[in-house]
Amino acid sequence: MKLRHSIVFALLFGLPAFAKSDRVIITSGTLEGTGRQATGVREFKGIPFAEPPVGDLRFAPTQPVPHWSGVRQATSFGPRCMQQAVFGDMNFRASGMSEDCLYLNVWTPAKSAREKLPVMVYFFGGGFVAGDGSEPRYDGESLAQKGIVTLTVNFRLGVFGFFAHPDLTKASIHHASGNNTLLDQVAALEWVRQNIAAFGGDPNKVTIAGESAGSFSVSALVASPLSKDLIAGAIGESGSLLGANSPTPLADAEQQGVKLLTALGAADLSALRAMPADRLLEAAGKPGMPRFSTVVDGYFLPESPAAIFAAGKQAHVPLLAGWNSEESNARAVLGTTAATPQNLEQAIARLYGAHAADVAKQYTAANDDEALQTATSLASDRMIAYSTWKWLDLAAQTGGKPVYRYFYARPRPPINAALGKVTPGLAGGVITGQPAQAPPPTPRGAVHSAEIEYALGNLATNKVFAWTPDDRKVSSVMEAFFANFIKTGNPNGPGLPQWPAVDNGVAAHFMRIDVDTRAETEQHRDRYLTLDKLAGQS
Numbered sequence: 001m002k003l004r005h006s007i008v009f010a011l012l013f014g015l016p017a018f019a020k021s022d023r024v025i026i027t028s029g030t031l032e033g034t035g036r037q038a039t040g041v042r043e044f045k046g047i048p049f050a051e052p053p054v055g056d057l058r059f060a061p062t063q064p065v066p067h068w069s070g071v072r073q074a075t076s077f078g079p080r081c082m083q084q085a086v087f088g089d090m091n092f093r094a095s096g097m098s099e100d101c102l103y104l105n106v107w108t109p110a111k112s113a114r115e116k117l118p119v120m121v122y123f124f125g126g127g128f129v130a131g132d133g134s135e136p137r138y139d140g141e142s143l144a145q146k147g148i149v150t151l152t153v154n155f156r157l158g159v160f161g162f163f164a165h166p167d168l169t170k171a172s173i174h175h176a177s178g179n180n181t182l183l184d185q186v187a188a189l190e191w192v193r194q195n196i197a198a199f200g201g202d203p204n205k206v207t208i209a210g211e212s213a214g215s216f217s218v219s220a221l222v223a224s225p226l227s228k229d230l231i232a233g234a235i236g237e238s239g240s241l242l243g244a245n246s247p248t249p250l251a252d253a254e255q256q257g258v259k260l261l262t263a264l265g266a267a268d269l270s271a272l273r274a275m276p277a278d279r280l281l282e283a284a285g286k287p288g289m290p291r292f293s294t295v296v297d298g299y300f301l302p303e304s305p306a307a308i309f310a311a312g313k314q315a316h317v318p319l320l321a322g323w324n325s326e327e328s329n330a331r332a333v334l335g336t337t338a339a340t341p342q343n344l345e346q347a348i349a350r351l352y353g354a355h356a357a358d359v360a361k362q363y364t365a366a367n368d369d370e371a372l373q374t375a376t377s378l379a380s381d382r383m384i385a386y387s388t389w390k391w392l393d394l395a396a397q398t399g400g401k402p403v404y405r406y407f408y409a410r411p412r413p414p415i416n417a418a419l420g421k422v423t424p425g426l427a428g429g430v431i432t433g434q435p436a437q438a439p440p441p442t443p444r445g446a447v448h449s450a451e452i453e454y455a456l457g458n459l460a461t462n463k464v465f466a467w468t469p470d471d472r473k474v475s476s477v478m479e480a481f482f483a484n485f486i487k488t489g490n491p492n493g494p495g496l497p498q499w500p501a502v503d504n505g506v507a508a509h510f511m512r513i514d515v516d517t518r519a520e521t522e523q524h525r526d527r528y529l530t531l532d533k534l535a536g537q538s
Contacts, residue, residue: 029069
């Protein structure tokens with residue numbers, strides 16, 4: 001009873017919530033973290049922000065976290081969400097894997113609960129099928145040292161997070177289903193609004209950020225009426241739900257759910273909820289099974305993100321976003337054929353049919369080397385760059401706030417020789433301890449996900465690559481850009497190259513981030529306008 005009274009007293013009167021240097025009092029109880037590190041940062045790991053989505057709550061929208069009595073230990077990461085081993089560059093510090101996985105982690109430099117420091121909430125990448133907030137590349141200690149309360153968040157993945165079905169829609173008071181992953185993220189942001197002051201953070205100064213699927217998430221959260229009032233800024237690294245990666249209509253997603261039940265021989269939702277989580281994960285992941293991802297459900301997303309942004313209905317917050325120089329390899333366009341101007345032209349004809357001439361006009365090559373670079377650019381644009389451009393372009397036109405675009409071009413250094421032979425991973429990383437097997441071509445640029453450790457100041461957490469002083473220089477600059485943006489909504493600051501905002505509603509200026517980081521002017525807008533026209537015709 002005394003503990004409950006102390007919680008209420010602290011919350012009502014705004015007193016410092018640090019009962020001890022390693023404790024905080026939040027709305028659901030008292031947490032004890034790891035204590036202050038040598039860097040001055042305190043860590044709180046494995047904090048539940050929602051009720052475990054198990055049993056009858058499988059496929060249900062996120063529910064409030066239950067209260068607890070006494071002091072809950074927050075000294076280790078919670079379990080990662082259900083997922084298969086898909087990407088070779090993922091390294092987890094989580095305590096196993098479980099359907100009970102809705103936990104978040106906080107790194108704070110604050111010495112009291114009155115500091116009102118800026119906050120960053122980071123959503124991991126992994127195609128919405130893998131990943132975890134415990135991965136070392138997302139560690140929040142470095143940004144926290146720059147005066148930012150930093151969080152990573154877990155959310156349901158794959159069939160557990162995006163399963164839609166007519167019966168789920170019928171049972172919903174919102175007549176919606178399929179976006180529980182995104183509702184998990186909204187619940188995390190609501191938790192931040194209610195509790196981050198206890199960690200010295202300012203609930204009115206929350207920037208959301210993420211890479212790949214995490215960047216898709218950021219674009220969705222900026223668009224959704226459920227979350228747009230919970231954020232003050234947005235950072236997107238490689239990807240959005242605008243353009244080529246737009247969500248599925250609810251009716252189509254529901255039919256995918258019907259197909260899954262039939263394929264699994266489940267009589268109804270109760271049977272699917274009764275299936276052990278590992279069995280459902282394995283069965284739903286088999287080839288030929290329906291795949292589930294974001295949905296225009298009429299609730300979280302009343303309409304497509306592109307329509308929301310076009311109408312200016314999104315959160316009007318500063319945006320910093322961009323993509324990497326080699327998001328996808330040239331083979332995604334050329335296949336196994338050699339990089340020649342003729343083969344590039346033939347590949348474009350195969351991919352675009354009646355529209356090939358329009359595309360070929362924008363993606364030309366005079367020699368083999370140009371053909372390889374142009375094929376790489378087209379593959380990157382098709383995968384993720386065009387969708388990121390679409391987000392930036394519409395935000396600049398309708399968002400009413402500054403927009404900053406980057407192009408990340410620093411290739412990773414060679415693999416650390418002390419590790420021996422390794423195999424490149426599917427997401428741009430490596431699988432260690434296995435013999436090399438037919439690796440893809442040597443990257444011509446910065447592959448998908450390569451910028452994460454640089455941007456978050458976490459090169460030291462990745463022992464695979466032989467980082468150089470130039471890599472540390474790039475990381476220092478990029479992390480400073482991010483930190484400034486989180487604090488002020490503007491990446492510029494002393495000692496950094498001047499980063500111009502997008503002007504006149506046209507993404508004409510961008511920051512090229514490399515050893516020689518500098519502002520440049522758009523050279524290929526017509527490429528994206530062409531792809532945009534084709535996307536509108538599909």
